[in-house]
Amino acid sequence: MLPRFDRTNPEACLSLLEDVTTNVKQIQDSVLEAILSRNAQTEYLKGFLNGQVDKESFKKNLPIVTYEDYRPYIDRIANGEPSDLICDRPISVLLSSSGTSGGVPKLIPLTTEEMEQRMSFTSLYAPIIHKHIEGLSEGRSLSVFFVNRESKTASGLMVRTMITCVLKSVDPITASVIWDKIQISPHAILTCADTTQSMYCQLLCGLLQRENVARLGAPFASSFLKVIKFLEDHWQELCLNIRTGSLSDWITDPQCVSGIGKYLTCPNPELASLIEQECSQTSWEAIVRKLWPKAKCIEAIITGSMAQYIPMLEFYGGGLPLISSFYGSSECFFAVNVNPLCKPCDVSYTIIPNMGYFEFLEVEKDHQKEADHDPAVVDLVDVKLGHDYEPVVTTFSGLYRYRMGDVLRVTGFYNNAPQFHFVGRQKVVLSIDMDKTYEEDLLKAVTNAKLLLEPHDLMLIDFTSRVDSSSIPGHYVLYWELGSKVKDAKLEPKPDVMEECCFTVEESLDAVYRKGRKNDKNIGPLEIKVVKHGTFDELMNFFLSRGSSVSQYKTPRSVTSVEALKILEAAVVSEFVSRKTPSWEPHELHSNR
Incomplete structure (x- = not known):
């Protein structure tokens, strides 16, 4: 786990980053020891370790598993059996994965404690981007996010996506005091359940405050392009709202209506004409820079399968830097990009060793040969430059030696922490x-x-x-x-x-x-x-x-x-x-x- 630090103090965040990336082996050993000692009496670990919590027994006796191997335990918890099947702390939510890699969403256990760690992880990254890009603090972020439909298991356990967890973990008072000082769109609009109304109002907020947008973003490159497509389909209506100072009748969600009411207060024909002039051009090249002239960057995941969207982002962005901030998933948050202004093709992520215990299965570079032996499993500190690996994670929320299915290539080291380029899915x-x-x-x-x-x-x-x-x-x-x-x-x-x-x-x-x-x-x-x-x-x-x-x-x-x-x-x-x-x-x- 990350030690406590002042998330509001950039120097403290950067100092912690230096510390955790220097003491990688010590931290990894202590993370594994903490996970095993805490969870030694869970049904899952007792079945393999019989009370032994040393690293050697863990490596020798605990199998490397996929989701399908682990699914019976998740299903039992979803159906009402206690969390101590796999974890000593209560499972507070089951995270729903994207569902497009394997076809059906997976349900990943998460404790309140690990959720707090993930929030700390994102705070750890914030000063890095401010260090590399001047002027970000002079405006706010037009980052387009959505909550998704939630559900409950038979036992009443909440099922949510990670982004929905983050958005809904912010209480209303914190939202108005902190969140709304960072984001252009009020928190109420971001948490609107109607994604179409939410998208429309987030864009309207961004256009009304165009001079105050310092950065733009979305979770993935593909989702940012969907924002551009939505803008292309709705810019005339958005301009009409701005020109008349009144919201379209089809926006009926109370959260959206109240959220946009703070900014759509009177007619602004001058702004509407300016936006109209840019959007009616025969080419939308550099449209993002034209509409938001003070923006410094676009933030979205642009690695792996997202890399194919880079040319389109560059076309619409007009030269704005593309920032791929960190590598994470429903299962675990792994690594941050300590060089955010690198070329999109050169993005590598630096592992934060506190977030879980990380092992790596070596992937044959020559896909044409079927390995005639089991792939080597190495610790984080033993990966080799230029080699490809599939990460295997052990987390504080009850995953043990869990195969991620990704392929990562070692590109270098930051202090003693390996840096990886995300290659794609091992599929x-x-x-x-x-x-x-x-x-x-x-x-x-x-x-x-x-x-x-x-x-x-x-x-x-x-x-x-x-x-x-x-x-x-x-x-x-x-x-x-x-x-x-x-x-x-x-x-x-x-x-x-x-x-x-x-x-x-x-x-x-x-x-x-x-x-x-x-x-x-x-x-x-x-x-x-x-x-x-x-x-x-x-x-x-x-x-x-x-x-x-x-x-x-x-x-x-x-x-x-x-x-x-x-x-x-x-x-x-x-x-x-x-x-x-x-x-x-x-x-x-x-x-x-």
Whole structure:
């Protein structure tokens, strides 16, 4: 656990950061000792350790598990059995994960104590960004967040997303005294249950106070782009509200009405005309900087699968720095970005060793070879530069040797704390024959291919994929939603450009895939299906209806759901296939990815 420190004192926060990243081994050993000694009498640990709480017994006897291995214990707690099945402290909430990586949201236990630690973790990061970016304290943040539908288990235990937990953990007095001094939008609007009304009013607050916005953000790059899309669809109505000084009739939520009432007090035709002038331009390039001229940065997660949205953020942001603040999940908060102004492709996260006990499963860089041995498990202090690992966490809230499913690459060290680049999910997204295309491989291939769109003023809005086994041989199918950099331009991609995109994707995939494509014997030509505007919003709505969270939603990079595929197929407007066979050189078979 993080020691107590003054969250309001930047020097104290930075001093603590130096201390915890220097004494990594000592802290990790004490964290494991504390977790095991506290929870030794839980049913789960007794079943494996029989009262032994030393590190050696932990490593030898406790299995490394996935969510499905652990799920029976979570289900028992959800159904009313006591928390001491897994944890000595009461489980206060079950966190609902995003649900788009594995298809169904997971339920992750969280205690009140660990929730407080996560709040301290975010406070630890705050002075870092202020240190690197001047002027942030001169304004407030237009960070767009939403609460999500809550539910209760059979035993009455609350199920919430992490963001909902944070927003609802702030009491009304604290919200008015502290939160509303940091955020442009009043806390009441952020906690409105109607996400459409909340989005509208958060943007209206931001426009009304445009000169006071020092930073903008959203949880993920994709969610920030959805804010821009919403603005594109509603700017005329927002301008009308500002011009007349009256709120649209469809905004009926009492929290939104009262929250916006503080700022929408009288007609402001001058501001409305200024916003109108910018939004009616034929191109929305740099629209964020134009509407919020004093903004210093955009904050959103831009690593892993979010990296594909970087060009669009740069297009709309007009050169504003893109800040990826920290690496965390429902299971655990891990690391902070101590160099927030680095290039988006260079983002690495520095592990904070107090947040849990961290082990790492080595990931074979050569995905083409199946390991003929169990992967090595190493401690945090023993990871090696340039190697890839899957994190395995043990937390204060009752997870033990839990596999995260992410792939992290060691890029360096800050003091003695390893720094990791988030590579992606440790998951094969596409496979037909001997080929195994991982999320990272697919993202790189698409990134290379979409460069061909730029000379034609086209952008890749979003994409997903599947394997089509109805043909012999089977082949990869990519669904692309395209957008134009020029407003109201016709989206008619040229066949030769799209066919070259197909070929570039194939050329960018590994040697096993390319060998399978040789003479079309084992793998057929890759296909790109262009879908109509708004398809990926419809896909998101489908997953939200299945329990995913709007704040945490991430487009799945491969789709197997029959219902989701129906949505995609119904939206196809044009289809293109690779007309050339990619090259294959045997010596590349064992190259690093």
